[in-house]
Amino acid sequence: MKILGTGSSVPQYELTNDMLSEMMDTSDEWIRTRTGIRSRRILTTETITDLAVDAAKKCITQSNIPTSEIDYILCHIIIPDMTTPSLASIINKELGCTCPTLDLNAACTGFIYALDVADSLIKAGKAKKVLVVCAEKPTHFVDWNKRETCVLFGDAAGAVLVGQGGDECYFKLSTHPTDALTCKRIATPSPFYHDKEEVYPYLEMRGRDVFRLAVHNSFEDIKSVVNEAGVTFSDVKYYLLHQANVRILEAIRNELNLQEECFPHNIECRGNTSSASIPLLMDEMNQSNKFSEGDTLVLSAFGAGFTSGACLLKW
Numbered sequence: 001m002k003i004l005g006t007g008s009s010v011p012q013y014e015l016t017n018d019m020l021s022e023m024m025d026t027s028d029e030w031i032r033t034r035t036g037i038r039s040r041r042i043l044t045t046e047t048i049t050d051l052a053v054d055a056a057k058k059c060i061t062q063s064n065i066p067t068s069e070i071d072y073i074l075c076h077i078i079i080p081d082m083t084t085p086s087l088a089s090i091i092n093k094e095l096g097c098t099c100p101t102l103d104l105n106a107a108c109t110g111f112i113y114a115l116d117v118a119d120s121l122i123k124a125g126k127a128k129k130v131l132v133v134c135a136e137k138p139t140h141f142v143d144w145n146k147r148e149t150c151v152l153f154g155d156a157a158g159a160v161l162v163g164q165g166g167d168e169c170y171f172k173l174s175t176h177p178t179d180a181l182t183c184k185r186i187a188t189p190s191p192f193y194h195d196k197e198e199v200y201p202y203l204e205m206r207g208r209d210v211f212r213l214a215v216h217n218s219f220e221d222i223k224s225v226v227n228e229a230g231v232t233f234s235d236v237k238y239y240l241l242h243q244a245n246v247r248i249l250e251a252i253r254n255e256l257n258l259q260e261e262c263f264p265h266n267i268e269c270r271g272n273t274s275s276a277s278i279p280l281l282m283d284e285m286n287q288s289n290k291f292s293e294g295d296t297l298v299l300s301a302f303g304a305g306f307t308s309g310a311c312l313l314k315w
Contacts, residue, residue: 001119002166003315004129005063006283007159009054010041010270017151026147036246040154040271042139049081051157052135053094055283059131059159060095062286070161071127073101074117076110076134076275079141079185091133107181108242108303109173110134110275111158112311115299116171118162129163136274141183143202152245154271158279166314172224173309176217180209181304214244214302215251221310222256222300229312233258235296236312238285242301243267243277252300264290274303291315 016039017028031037043051052075060067073095075088080103082090088101106113111134118130135157142150183203218241226233233256241249246267253263266281273280278299285291295315302308 001122001162001169001313002164003160003313004065004163005059005161006279006286007055007057007059007062008280008283009051009058009157010280011043011046011051011155013042013044014039015042020151024145024147026151031151034247035152036265036267037151037271038268040269041156043137043155047081048077048135048137048155048157049087049090051155052077052087052133053091055135055157055159056091056095056131056133059161063161065129065161067095067097069129070095070097070131071099072118072121072130073097073099074104074114074130074132075102076104076106076114078105078107078136078138078274087135088133106275106303106307107305108244108272108274108277109301109305109307109309110303111278112171112299112301112309113173113307115160115162115169115311116173116309119169119171122162122164129161131159131161132279133157133159134275134279136276138203138272138274141201141203146202148207149203149205152272154273156270156273156276156280158276158283160279160282170225170228170312171309172221174217174221174307176213176306176308178209178213178306180206180213180306183304211245211248213306214248215255217302217306217308218252218300218310219255221308222252222298225298225310225312231296236262236298237295238290239263239298239300240278240281242303243270243281244272244302275301277301
């Protein structure tokens, strides 16, 4: 599988830590020292569908490949604007495509899960080019009265077009059942459903448990794909990790005993954008010409479920 193009889109509105300190009992220092985040972009007048379509169009333009050659569209989104049609179907229409479409949900690990599906479709001969779009609005499922969670997130969309060719990709995907990170949603009531339990419809997180699970599982996943590929940690040019917390990034880097330049990040100005974080970072680096052909990249993410995953590929 080979990366043919990238694209991304973020909201116009920037919410800084100082602005948050005017809304709740927090400060720039409190947020920055615990997370590394200074600001994030959040949806105001745009929709997450707008961002997803924009990222997809930018990706197609950057790849210089006609939309008629796209054989499949995969989207990852936790909370779409519409339950149906799927976000992938909407993007299909906006691009003028007629290919199969599918939405996925693997929480923040979703981009790596979607890449694995795309790689499988290509290997099976069912597609030559697959568009993967991750679009997330986590600012819509946090309690804005709880500084422990609401300060962490931003909204964004990222897209990658992949196709035949390139070197072998290596994946490690796992699920580790835990309730350390959950979010319940209220569905339309049914007169036949008897459970009347009151639901707290916001993200709930046990931070210390998430930190421990994230560091341990990311390290194990990275080690697995590196070993399977027959390379060493130092052979990898960049480790593109899910941008959840700078302390987690540093802990994983220290476990691998590697230099800071191997771990690019944008969390300081984007926050945690869930499954969009890796394709967003990848596109920003691509636009800055950070990649060279043949660079070995490792992607790693973790999320509610508890899901985790890693992918080793060549640029």
